[in-house]
Structures are given as C-alpha cells and as structure tokens.
Amino acid sequence: MKELPTSARAVVIGGGIVGCSTAYHLAKLGWTDTVLLERKKLTSGTTFHAAGLVGQLRTSANITQLLGYSVDLYKRLEAETGLGTGWKMNGGLRLACNAERWTEVKRQATTAQSFGLEMHLLTPREAFDLWPLMTIDDLVGAAFLPTDGQANPSDITQALARGARMAGTTIFEDTEVLDLEIDKGRIRAVITGHGRTECERVVVCAGQWTRSFAARCGVNVPLVSVEHQYMVTEPFGVPSNLPTLRDPDRLTYYKEEVGGLVMGGYEPNPIPWAADGIPEDFHYTLLDSNFGHFEQIMEQALGRVPALETAGIKQLINGPESFTPDGNFILGEAPELKNFFVGAGFNAFGIASGGGAGMALAEWVHKGEPPFDLWPVDIRRFGRPHFDTDWVRTRTLEAYGKHYTLAFPHEEHQSGRPCRKSPLYDRLKAQGACFGEKLGWERPNWFADLSAGQQPKDVYSYGRQNWFDAVGREHKAVREAAVIFDQTSFAKFALKGRDAEAALTWIAANDIARPVGSLTYTQMLNDKGGIECDVTVSRVAEDEYYIVTGTGFATHDFDWIARNIPKDMHAELVDVTSAYSVLSLMGPHARSVLEKVTRSDLSNAAFPFASVRTIGIAGCPVRALRVTYVGELGYELHVPVEYAATVYDALMAAGHDHGLVNAGYRAIESCRLEKGYRAWGSDIGPDHTPVEAGLSWAVKTRKPVAFKGREAIERQLQNGVKKTLACFVTEDPDIVLLGRETIYRNGKRVGWLTSGGFGYTVGKPIGYGYVRDPEGVTEELVLSGTYELDVAMTRIPCRVSLGPLYDPGMKRIKV
Structure with missing residues (x-):
C-alpha cells in the first residue's frame, strides 16, 4: 500500500x-x-x-x-x-391512474417547463407504445422526460x-x-x-x-438507515431501449437490465435498520431478502406488468440506505x-x-x-429536534412511506408530534386550532369554527382545500378588526458586546446604527449581493440588538451571522428563541385592544412604526415591536414564556368588544401576498438581490459605510438587472396558484412563480415571480407586456403589478 x-x-x-x-x-x-x-x-x-x-x-x-x-x-x-x-439516456415515464394524480403530473409538467426541462404529456396508448410490457386499463395519462435515464x-x-x-x-x-x-x-x-x-x-x-x-x-x-428492496429478474426479452418507469399509484419503479427488469418500490410500512448501530464489518453486504414484506410491492407490480408472474427471479436485493426526515x-x-x-x-x-x-x-x-x-x-x-435519533427515525419512516404518495399542497407530516409547543398550545387547541409543524414547533395554521361543527383537520386536494373559508374569516378579521397570531416559534437572537453595532453594520444591508428603541427591517447579503437572511433588528441597548427571523431559518441565520462577525470585533451571538413567546396583535383595532391592558403611551408619536418599547401588561414585562407582516397596524409582543398565558388571556378579554379573534399562519400568508411582502426561501434568497426583489429601499447605499455585498448592489444599481420580482393576478378566482407556474410574457417563457396563493380582500389568486431577460429587465419592460400563467399545462391570462395590491392606509385595492 x-x-x-x-x-x-x-x-x-x-x-x-x-x-x-x-x-x-x-x-x-x-x-x-x-x-x-x-x-x-x-x-x-x-x-x-x-x-x-x-x-x-x-x-x-x-x-x-x-x-x-x-x-x-x-x-x-x-x-x-x-x-x-452504463449510462443510457432512454428517458423516463411517470404514470397517473386517477384524476388527482393526473393533476399532479400536469403540474409537474408545468414545473418542468418552468425550469427548462423537456417533459411531454402522453395518452395511455402513447405510454403503452413506449412501454409495451404494461397494462394500461387504469391509466389516465403519463408524462415522459426524454433526458432521464439509467x-x-x-x-x-x-x-x-x-x-x-x-x-x-x-x-x-x-x-x-x-x-x-x-x-x-x-x-x-x-x-x-x-x-x-x-x-x-x-x-x-x-x-x-x-x-x-x-x-x-x-x-x-x-x-x-432503512431497508430498501428491489427485484432483479432473469432475461425475458425486455427491449434494451425501454425507458425507466415510475408508477407511483402502485408504489413501484422499473428499469431494463440485461433483457430483464429491475423492479422495486416504496412500501408504506418501511423497516428501519441498525437502530443500535451499523455492524462493525458491514461492507459489500446485503441483508436477508424479505419476501413477505416485498409481497405488497409484488402484488402492485403484477397488476402493471403481468409478465412478471412467469419471469424468473434472479435476486431480491435488500440493501440498507440512508434516508432523511x-x-x-x-x-x-x-x-x-x-x-x-x-x-x-x-x-x-x-x-x-x-x-x-x-x-x-x-x-x-x-x-x-x-x-x-x-x-x-x-x-x-435542520435544528434542535434533529439531534434526537429516535425523532429522526420516526419522521424519516413517515417520509419514506410517502415517497410515492400524492404530494398534496400544504401537506403536513404527522409523526413525532407534538414536539415543541408554545405555552398557548392547549388553549389554542381547545379553541379549534389546526396545527402545522416547522422545525418541531407546533404552529396554528387555521382555526375551525367549532360551534358550527367544523373539525380542525386538513383535507388535502389540488383544488380548494377545506380550510379555505376559515382562513377567509381570519383574513377579514385582520383587515377589519384585530387578531392574535401565536408566533412563538420565531427564531430570536441576541447580539451583545461593545462592537455589536460595528459588527452588525458590516453584516446588515440596511442601516442598523440607529438609536436605542429603533427597529430595522434588513437583509444580510453575500458578496454577490444575494439575500442570505431576511430579519428584523431591534436595538434594545447601546451594546445589544434583538434579531428575529423565521422559524425554519434558526440554524441557517444564526450560522450566517456568527460566521460573518469580523474576527477582531467583540460581539457575541446568543440564541434566545426558547426564552420568549411571541403574540402578534394585528389589525386596525390592535391599538385599541392593547391600550386596555397597558398604561404605556401607544400613540403614534410615542410609539411609531419601526420602533421597540418595553411595556407592562397584567404585571408582565413585554418587549413590544411595532412591525407588521400582514399590512395592518400591528405589534409583535415578545413575552418571557412564563408570562405568555397571562398576557394572552388579558388581550383576549380586552379584545372581545373589538372583534379580536385567533388567526393562523395561512391568514398571514394570504395577507402578505396582498401587501407584497417577500418570503425568504421562495421569493428571495441567495440567488436574488434586493435590487432584483424590489427591496433597494432597504439597502444603505446612500450612507458611506462598508457592508457585505455593497459592491455587487452598486454594480446592479448602475448597470441594471436581468430579472425583477413582479406580482401576478388572475381574473378567474377559482384558479389555484401554488408556485412554479410558468410565466409567459407576450407568448415567451420568462420565468416561473416563486410563491402563490389567494388574496381574500382582492378576491383573486395572487402569485409572485421573476420576469427574466438576458438583455436586461426594466420597470417599463415588465409593465408593458401581456402575461399568461401556465397552470397544470393550461394558459391563464393574468395582470402584472410591481407594487402592493393592498394599501391599508388608503384602504386601496389595486387589481
């Protein structure tokens, strides 16, 4: 050696x-x-x-x-x-055997088109011509990707x-x-x-x-590790140019191999392996074939490929593979x-x-x-729940079992729940909360009307889902009265030290060098000007900032900030997420409700937008942030966890006469779409700059101070951009926009939606996406075109906007 x-x-x-x-x-x-x-x-x-x-x-x-x-x-x-x-570009077929699956396949075809990937929709007969070993009696249609292979x-x-x-x-x-x-x-x-x-x-x-x-x-x-089995047959005349085949309704996949077939699948009851550790000398090793467990896959396969009944079985391979949650x-x-x-x-x-x-x-x-x-x-x-291997295994087995099930929009996992709970969890559950989960946190997505017999349970589909009207009620309350969102799951950091201002000035694109009591919405950029973090920063002391970001970005944003504190500066970042609950009081009556439970001056002069104050509520110290993500008057009330229930009860009692109700994350999403607020991970991210995303106003280029990404932003401001985020609205209120729908301008594909949903105040579907042109994109170019959205391979006329659809100050709706 x-x-x-x-x-x-x-x-x-x-x-x-x-x-x-x-x-x-x-x-x-x-x-x-x-x-x-x-x-x-x-x-x-x-x-x-x-x-x-x-x-x-x-x-x-x-x-x-x-x-x-x-x-x-x-x-x-x-x-x-x-x-x-052994590379063979023989293409890949994907089958659909019912109406819901066919809708999924058509939406996948739109996604492929959006991303520039060739994908064709086929009739059952056309699919049979490509894969003549299969029965097609139950087929609705199929999709074919010619550049897939094996x-x-x-x-x-x-x-x-x-x-x-x-x-x-x-x-x-x-x-x-x-x-x-x-x-x-x-x-x-x-x-x-x-x-x-x-x-x-x-x-x-x-x-x-x-x-x-x-x-x-x-x-x-x-x-x-999870056991995964597939069968290899003896040769029986299978053509060498046969495409790979995925039959998700039957949980199976196929490929040709030396004149025979490889056939495997993803059973709903997978078997975990090596829970107590992988054997020391495990290599080039297979597990014992489990014909009993594979029988459920074999039955499904025989219904699709009857020739398997007489084909000789060369081997049933059982090999453990690593899967994630x-x-x-x-x-x-x-x-x-x-x-x-x-x-x-x-x-x-x-x-x-x-x-x-x-x-x-x-x-x-x-x-x-x-x-x-x-x-x-x-x-x-990933985050805190993922340190526990038992939790990871439980969630991973659920994800494995869903590998080929219909991937419905807004679908939630059920395993390993509840894990992380707000102090209000039981109260909200008793009031009809239907919870979703993110990074282990239980978060109310919407509230059922228990008095009307509505069940707090999602019923999934590719059309309007069962919570549509309930979210509409909550949305209306945001716009006309007041709501409380439990946003305890927000990630929260404290940046402390004598150089906290200098460090954050370098990391943040907006100006955070403001007086104590100021709140700043800012991005944090990479050297290309791409948006790595999208946060609010409150200055709570001369040497301390309080940073709030989205639930799912806790690990990512903490890592980004910590890594970019200049080495010669004294500033320490601490995760304080678990110390605070967050009750977001939003709506035109929010101030009236809050005034009933505190003696603090809440007037606009004393407590203006983009500021932070410490106020008292029912004997509880509350850090109140004047900020909104729904487009109405609002306060994020950051409360030490031991006070959360007391503050919540006081607010609900005070808000009864003002129409105060509970609301969930799906109402937040609906409201933010109307107001044009960006969402990191979809509308903005490392591949998008503030200039491209319409957020130049939040970058301190007028101030002569260095910050990470400044040079890239200045180049874009001088030279222009090749993509711009725009808002799209369809006239047909029944269209369901989910994101990834193709954007056409004057008949030419120019991008895809990064997010989509429904705006209840405007009464129409809303989507956001980047209009792209390698020659450059200007406001005039964006607004001068005629637009369509491709939704499940159907062109839908739409209108474009570069500004918010809803203006709460003027109660203006622009569609």
Missing part, C-alpha cells in the same frame, strides 16, 4: 459515488493534493446495490439543475476516462475515481478514519489506522455511517464546525444526484459558498 501523505489540502471521507464525485470535482478545480479515504473498497457501502435510475425533475429549480448536471456529466464521463458507466452505479463511481486520479487526487482504500484532530474549534488533521494527515478541510460522504461519525465531532447529520439529501458546511462539509442522506436517489452533488460540494469547499442557492438540501435547514 502506498504511504499516506502527511498533509493534504482537503480530505474526502467515503468512496461511494458522492465521495468520488466530490474528489473528482475538487481536482478539476485545482485541488490536486486532495486525498480520498475509504474504509473498505470503493462502492462497498450503499453505492454497489443502488438501482441506478436517473431522474431530474424536483420542485426546486436549482435542485433540478443539479440533477441535470449529473446527466451531462454521465454523458461525457466514459469518453474522458475510458471507463464504461446507469450502472459502480461503473460510474469507478469512472469518477479514475477521473479524480487523472487530475491528481490520491485514493486510499482499506483506510478507516478513526478520528479528527480538532483544536479550538479548528480541524487540524485526520487520524487513520495508517497514520495522520494534516488538513484544514474535511468532506464526509460516508453514507449511512455519516451521522455517527459526525456526531463524534459535535456535528448533527439527521439521517437513519424530509426526503431531501444533505449538503454543505456544518454549522457546528468550520471546514467540516457533508454530502449524505440521498434517499435512494444518490446516483441521480451524485454528479451534481459532488460538483456543488467541491464548489462549496473551493469558494466557501455553494454555486447557487441549495436551501432545500442545505444542512442548516
């Missing part, structure tokens, strides 16, 4: 497809002294028993782009390396490994990583059974071993440890993702940031 180097620029741990892809791409970026370490042999973990289907379409444009990169890479890899990959996982991995070696990477098999040497929060070296290699960057692509290994370094990687894989730099990168948890589509995931990870290591917004797979989307 060749000698392990004493130092390397980066060490990749794990020799499956993702590890080899990462090493390959690092070498291509000039990291030629990269070392890849594999505890046994390349592909001996999960890769060797992967089924090898390669699909591309996802609900995120960037993840679709990432999977598309895999296809492009696999096309050229054999010519580059001289090793066969590959041999081990061959692709070996080709990537050869490509990495050709570019300078050194690969060591039979080299187990025993530990990392970490000094004062900094990686110093990798310790193996063959010696020590100094390095500063480690990339862990160790599949189902990643969680336990990372935990030894204090890094949380939420994944668990939300069905998305995990990429990125760990928030707990600098220069510790992760690529794991691929949910049985690691072959489809491997090329793109390795590219993205390598770019992340190389530049310190991903090549584009990868929030759906970013490791920082």
